[in-house]
Amino acid sequence: MTHVHDSHTPDVTHTHGKRVTTPAEARHPLDPLTGEEIAAARRILADAGHVTEHTRVPRMLPVDPPKDVLAAWREGDALDRRIRVTLLDRDTGVSSEAIVSVSRGEIDALTVLDTGSAPYGQPQYLFEEYDAAAQLVKASPEWQAAMHRRGLEEHMELAFCSPLAPGFFDREDEVGKRIIRSHTYLRFSESDSPWAHPIEGLVAHVDLTARRVFKLDDEGDIPVPQQHGNYTLDVQGPARSSLKPIEITQPEGPSFSVDGSLVQWENWKFRVGFNQQEGLVLNQVTWRDGDEDRSVATRASVPEMVVPYGDTSVSRHWISYFDAGEYLLGKNANSLALGCDCLGVIHYFDAFVPDDHGNPVVIPQAVCMHEEDYGILWKHTDLAGNAETRRSRRLVVSYFTTIGNYDYGFFWYFYLDGSIQMEAKATGIVVAGAGIPGSEDPHGPEIAPGIFTPVHQHIFCARLDVAIDGEDNTLHEIEAAGIPTGPENPYGNAFTWTNTQLTSELEAQRIANGLASRVWEVRSAHRTNYVGKPTAYWLIPEGKMLLAAQPESTVHGRAAFATKHLWGTQYDAEELYPAGFAPNSRQPGDGLPAWTAADRSLDGEDIVLWHSFGPTHIPRTEDWPIMPVDYSGFWFKPHGFLDQNPAMNLPADARASASCASGDSTGNCCTAGGCGCCAGDACRCGSANCGCGTPRG
Numbered sequence: 001m002t003h004v005h006d007s008h009t010p011d012v013t014h015t016h017g018k019r020v021t022t023p024a025e026a027r028h029p030l031d032p033l034t035g036e037e038i039a040a041a042r043r044i045l046a047d048a049g050h051v052t053e054h055t056r057v058p059r060m061l062p063v064d065p066p067k068d069v070l071a072a073w074r075e076g077d078a079l080d081r082r083i084r085v086t087l088l089d090r091d092t093g094v095s096s097e098a099i100v101s102v103s104r105g106e107i108d109a110l111t112v113l114d115t116g117s118a119p120y121g122q123p124q125y126l127f128e129e130y131d132a133a134a135q136l137v138k139a140s141p142e143w144q145a146a147m148h149r150r151g152l153e154e155h156m157e158l159a160f161c162s163p164l165a166p167g168f169f170d171r172e173d174e175v176g177k178r179i180i181r182s183h184t185y186l187r188f189s190e191s192d193s194p195w196a197h198p199i200e201g202l203v204a205h206v207d208l209t210a211r212r213v214f215k216l217d218d219e220g221d222i223p224v225p226q227q228h229g230n231y232t233l234d235v236q237g238p239a240r241s242s243l244k245p246i247e248i249t250q251p252e253g254p255s256f257s258v259d260g261s262l263v264q265w266e267n268w269k270f271r272v273g274f275n276q277q278e279g280l281v282l283n284q285v286t287w288r289d290g291d292e293d294r295s296v297a298t299r300a301s302v303p304e305m306v307v308p309y310g311d312t313s314v315s316r317h318w319i320s321y322f323d324a325g326e327y328l329l330g331k332n333a334n335s336l337a338l339g340c341d342c343l344g345v346i347h348y349f350d351a352f353v354p355d356d357h358g359n360p361v362v363i364p365q366a367v368c369m370h371e372e373d374y375g376i377l378w379k380h381t382d383l384a385g386n387a388e389t390r391r392s393r394r395l396v397v398s399y400f401t402t403i404g405n406y407d408y409g410f411f412w413y414f415y416l417d418g419s420i421q422m423e424a425k426a427t428g429i430v431v432a433g434a435g436i437p438g439s440e441d442p443h444g445p446e447i448a449p450g451i452f453t454p455v456h457q458h459i460f461c462a463r464l465d466v467a468i469d470g471e472d473n474t475l476h477e478i479e480a481a482g483i484p485t486g487p488e489n490p491y492g493n494a495f496t497w498t499n500t501q502l503t504s505e506l507e508a509q510r511i512a513n514g515l516a517s518r519v520w521e522v523r524s525a526h527r528t529n530y531v532g533k534p535t536a537y538w539l540i541p542e543g544k545m546l547l548a549a550q551p552e553s554t555v556h557g558r559a560a561f562a563t564k565h566l567w568g569t570q571y572d573a574e575e576l577y578p579a580g581f582a583p584n585s586r587q588p589g590d591g592l593p594a595w596t597a598a599d600r601s602l603d604g605e606d607i608v609l610w611h612s613f614g615p616t617h618i619p620r621t622e623d624w625p626i627m628p629v630d631y632s633g634f635w636f637k638p639h640g641f642l643d644q645n646p647a648m649n650l651p652a653d654a655r656a657s658a659s660c661a662s663g664d665s666t667g668n669c670c671t672a673g674g675c676g677c678c679a680g681d682a683c684r685c686g687s688a689n690c691g692c693g694t695p696r697g
């Protein structure tokens with residue numbers, strides 16, 4: 001596979017990808033927004049006079065029905081599909097938020113947001129504002145003078161001015177304004193990657209409403225790095241020929257089924273959602289146990305992340321991007337039709353998002369779903385030398401999004417043993433500043449000649465509306481613990497585990513501790529397992545560094561979610577985004593710190609877990625010109641939820657799904673499967689139940 005996009009082949013070679021168009025009509029209350037619904041929301045607002053030529057639509061989000069309404073809903077019942085629409089008047093900067101029922105054709109609420117003061121954040125950026133900001137910068141005499149002063153005037157036309165969220169610094173000329181800051185990068189040709197040619201110390205500060213550059217920083221005179229950072233094979237090639245092809249084939253098709261947004265795969269069942277902010281959302285995740293679909297999570301997503309930078313320079317000390325709340329992860333989702341990241345038999349989900357004007361845009365093949373072989377799930381060789389081995393397989397549901405220089409993949413993995421894994425993949429191009437080659441910068445290593453890349457973090461926040469056998473759950477911190485040698489530990493070898501219930505929101509703000517194998521357990525408040533203990537799942541963190549910024553910094557309070565690995569909250573339908581609904585330019589304090597101040601009970605309540613994780617990035621030479629994927633994430637594993645290993649009846653044949661021919665009952669694959677079949681019976685290779693009821697002796 002090359003990195004070169006080929007727009008003529010939407011279905012990528014070597015896959016058996018199938019384009020599946022999202023149904024035109026929503027059939028279930030949790031189905032993602034359709035194009036028609038987005039268009040209807042705009043039409044309803046326009047008919048009511050709320051859309052002028054200056055009106056833009058920074059965000060539309062589906063409003064899930066209340067949980068009791070959803071629980072009572074049955075197939076065939078009417079839907080009340082509601083959308084939360086943010087409106088921005090680009091001329092005045094006034095923004096408002098409407099709740100529109102596209103089913104009833106009514107506006108349920110319309111609120112003007114007080115974005116003119118510090119406690120309110122700005123709506124998310126529009127694509128047209130990126131272009132507008134670049135034009136304003138290039139047209140400003142201050143920027144042009146700086147380019148002349150640096151001897152770069154011949155590069156002004158091709159220069160790239162990046163649109164960067166400003167952070168919050170309580171400055172008089174910024175509070176309540178719609179601000180974007182802009183770095184300038186040179187390009188030496190139309191197709192040249194700009195990120196390799198930063199102009200250090202040049203920052204233009206733009207007021208998007210007043211449409212002007214209100215300030216320009218122009219410090220120092222560091223030469224612009226000249227070495228290219230281009231990464232396509234026409235520059236980096238020729239492509240090596242040493243790798244032989246790998247073909248992933250599933251001759252009988254995939255093991256999952258899809259009905260609208262509903263996915264079933266082995267014991268798992270869930271609904272695939274998608275929205276402009278969070279991208280992929282998983283709803284109503286259940287595990288089939290006997291005749292029962294047991295709930296594990298009501299909703300799971302990664303609704304926010306922050307990318308704070310750690311250097312003191314004029315170019316970057318203010319940077320702390322909220323890639324979800326400021327730029328919108330789902331809006332920037334890749335269409336995998338243009339470069340697929342999945343192998344095997346793939347099911348794609350299209351996604352619909354509004355454009356800047358609120359008109360629907362389809363992102364074809366935004367979400368990819370496929371199965372992957374995952375090595376060994378369990379194995380034992382007995383005393384006689386007989387080996388039993390079962391292979392692991394996982395269902396992968398994923399999407400990729402590009403926010404400027406960085407690309408993020410959000411991958412949810414479902415396993416045959418009841419585990420769920422979330423993995424965020426960070427790749428793309430590290431933000432570079434320029435420095436004198438060979439010099440030292442305590443905040444940014446030199447990773448290519450003159451390219452200094454500041455330290456930064458990517459801290460994601462997953463929101464897990466857990467529901468272990470129902471919504472009434474309790475939350476516990478479990479640790480392994482040594483015991484002092486003495487009467488309780490006479491030989492010194494003994495250790496145990498501790499269980500501390502986190503009964504309220506202030507108790508449930510926790511930091512990981514790998515040295516104690518600390519995990520967080522969510523238990524059913526009413527259901528017990530085979531051995532009489534509460535059914536439970538463990539949230540297993542990686543426990544890496546939290547927000548590095550100091551408490552005095554404004555990012556500390558704006559990205560408070562990133563100061564703890566775990567927050568537990570009592571469910572509230574309005575509490576969806578851990579840094580608040582609009583973190584852009586917002587003063588510290590919104591989101592999790594505000595919600596948890598009430599210290600609500602978590603004892604037998606409907607609990608939501610917020611888990612912060614992600615890499616602290618000290619860049620390296622190998623990250624240039626594109627960084628190999630950096631993986632981070634967490635596991636959500638059954639711990640006493642199931643009565644035994646639920647994968648004991650997996651077929652023994654590694655190929656799992658190959659059919660035995662009729663009459664092949666004495667063939668290896670059937671006997672190895674743990675049963676024998678009557679001669680002449682058709683059987684599935686390795687199936688635990690061949691239908692003839694004759695277990696192997």
Ligand SMILES: [Cu+2]
Pocket residue numbers: 426430456457458617
């Ligand atoms: Cu990074």
